[in-house]
Amino acid sequence: MNVKFNIYIVIFLLALLFSVFLFLACGQHSGLTNKTNSIDEYLMKLEAHGFSGSVLVAQNGNILLQKGYGLANVQTSEKFSEETQFPIASITKSITATAILLLEKKGKLKTTDHIGQFFKDVPNDKKEITIHHLLSHTSGLVRDVQRTSRDKLLRLILDSKLIHPVGKQFAYSNAGYQLLGLLIEKITGDLYEQFILKRVFQPLNLTCSFENDSSVWRQIPMAFDESQNYTIFKKNYRAENKIGQGGIVCSITDLYKWFFSLLNGDIIDNQHLAKAFSPQVMIKNQGNYTGYGYGFYLNFADPEDRVIIHGGDIFGYHSELQWYKDSDRVIILFSNKELYGLGVHKRIIVSNINKLLNGKKIIQPEEFETLSSDEKLPYVGDYKIDENNLFHVWHENNHLMIGAEGQEAINLIAVHNQDQKEYINQKNRLTQQIVTALTTGQEKILKDILSKSEYDFFVSYWVDVLENSKKKYGKLRKVIVKGANSYPWQEKYIRCYAYYFFENKTVDISYVWDQNTLRETLEESGVQYPVVMRLVKHSENVYSVFDLVTSKGQLIRFDDQKLSIKVKGNPILAIKY
Known part of the structure; x- marks a missing residue:
């Protein structure tokens, strides 16, 4: 009798524990749902004021929101979605940097190697440049060189004048990442695009592609560039010399899959990931940034809310990826609006999304009425x-x-x-x-x-x-x-x-x-x-x-x-x- 009674007690306690766990889990889920709804409502208000694009929010590996807002194409009224293909511009640098670290993991290079080990006829003022300097924007190379064909790009970069001595300070350089793209080609024997497809995108089952593939142009949303009005992508951009520093096209869903795989160690190991996410150079007077790793900006001003960031911007196309490390929260935003809309306010929007997730209040636009076509x-x-x-x-x-x-x-x-x-x-x-x-x-x-x-x-x-x-x-x-x-x-x-x-x-x-x-x-x-x-x-x-x-x-x-x-x-x- 006592044995049976004890069994009943155990069953009762287990049932009680399960009920408490279920209650807490439901409460937590309800809280996240309310916050997600608040984010969605906020973005819909911004849509009324001109925002169009796609947004993805994830925490602890779980996607809380992935949705499109506004139009991808005003001529056809095609709406933005989480699968809309988008030119991510300089977020390409993050992918290039991790590709370099992948090659280091495989023993093909060291970040301490000088570029003269791979390229001939490096001028004297650039012989001290290492792969580390290129990755961390401390090479002293100019921000940009003029557009040219890929076979002339190397010489154009090497012959450019340094803007500061090698290794002395941070100076953002597209040319430096172009050199990293050329370095990948030199070491692997593949075109940069082929290497990224074979070694990064295809193993992760991503549908990402490149701007110089004309077959993807019609999948890319129209951009609002004031000087051109709404334009289709191919009229304004070519990716011939964006190698390494820009030119990748992907959906917000696939960009998250890439970053999630990066965090999970599916691309490079923790040792190399730490190099990407650690301050290789400190930055002063650059807004909220406190440092730069390899392919990522760092904002470690608040030790309890560290953020790892990269964005991409070309006229009419704006993208932002932010990982709030301590809360394991990822927010990605794409927008095809320029100054007439809210694309260039992307960091403010991402910051406000994070505040809503933290339960904080933000100032939002007022409620609005829908216009009819003849009253304005x-x-x-x-x-x-x-x-x-x-x-x-x-x-x-x-x-x-x-x-x-x-x-x-x-x-x-x-x-x-x-x-x-x-x-x-x-x-x-x-x-x-x-x-x-x-x-x-x-x-x-x-x-x-x-x-x-x-x-x-x-x-x-x-x-x-x-x-x-x-x-x-x-x-x-x-x-x-x-x-x-x-x-x-x-x-x-x-x-x-x-x-x-x-x-x-x-x-x-x-x-x-x-x-x-x-x-x-x-x-x-x-x-x-x-x-x-x-x-x-x-x-x-x-x-x-x-x-x-x-x-x-x-x-x-x-x-x-x-x-x-x-x-x-x-x-x-x-x-x-």
Whole structure:
């Protein structure tokens, strides 16, 4: 009797334990489901404000969300999905780096080997460059070399001038990773693409391919590049000399499978993986990055929330892969939108997804109404606060868009605080001084404004761009700085937009500032105005815009040939003209 009683007790306790386990598991699943739903709702709101692309979120090896948003092709209305093929641009570098480590694992090379062991006639200033230097962007090689055929690429890179002594500092170099691609070909006897297909993609059953395979062009979504409008891929890109540094095409699902396999040791062992994910060089003043491994940026500023990252960007195509190491969370985002949409805000979107997974609140766009196709036309036109501050409203692919030029107009829809406004005005004035000095040949003013390193790095390049533009577009008539806004990559960066009016074309060149340091210049993005946003309907004549960088929105009312925006309760009017 006692034996039976004991058995019943054991059975009861086991059943109770199982029930508790099931309850906890269901509760955990319910919590994840709620967070996943919150992410989906957030992305759908962003879709209303212009985002299109695909997003994958995984944790502990389990995919929580993989979904497409918006259109892959506006002409055919084909929607984005998790299987949409996408050019991942510089995320290719991560794959190249792991391929090099795979060759090291097989004894074909060492990261300490000098490039002269593999290539002939290496110039004296480059003889100290090792594979390690190429992998970690410390070789001193230039960022880019001009486009050329693959058989001429090696000589072009080796003959280029070093921008800093070998091994002395981090300087991102596409040319360095092109050299790694050529190195893979030299060692294996295969074309780079053949080696990656045979040794990486096919063993993992991935359908990834390469941009120079014309058969995949029609599978790639259309890109929104302002200078070309919506364009099919093959019109703008060729991958002949992207070897090693770009050119891979894959779905968000396959990119995750590759990264998951990498973490699981299916490609390289833990010893070599540690080299990829460890800081081979420390980075200062590069936004959130604290270091670079082999093919991956590292953000280890928070020791309890370390992030391993790489992104890819070409006009109209933006990709981001982030692994939150301590929570084992992977977030991947693709977007085919340029500055008119939210593609270049990819890191802010990924950061917000991570915050939602951590149970934190984020500022989101307001709820919205769906527009019908005939109700937006009355508001199309140009509006002015004064001669220097203008709004432009137009109809584009069944949406209303608004562009702003002039800093007062920009501030109304980008909603900067007073400190930012003063800082932005200072950078606008400084940028105007630079472009005026550049176009009038006032070298002394440029030297007074810029640091020596900035002068040495930028000025000769600017002169080349200016002279080439004159040859293509005719005499330069004037240059105007039309305003600035927060830079999507880093909120503290400011991007000032200068428009060069040539006889036959107006060319935009933007200048990116980090406090008193000029970080980079970007030319001919084709963006018409310094700020462009989608108008989202709230009621019959009230629309909103939402700035993802500042996480602030603004309501815009259209009434009787004018638009109005309230600032501290007072309406600012812009009259249609």
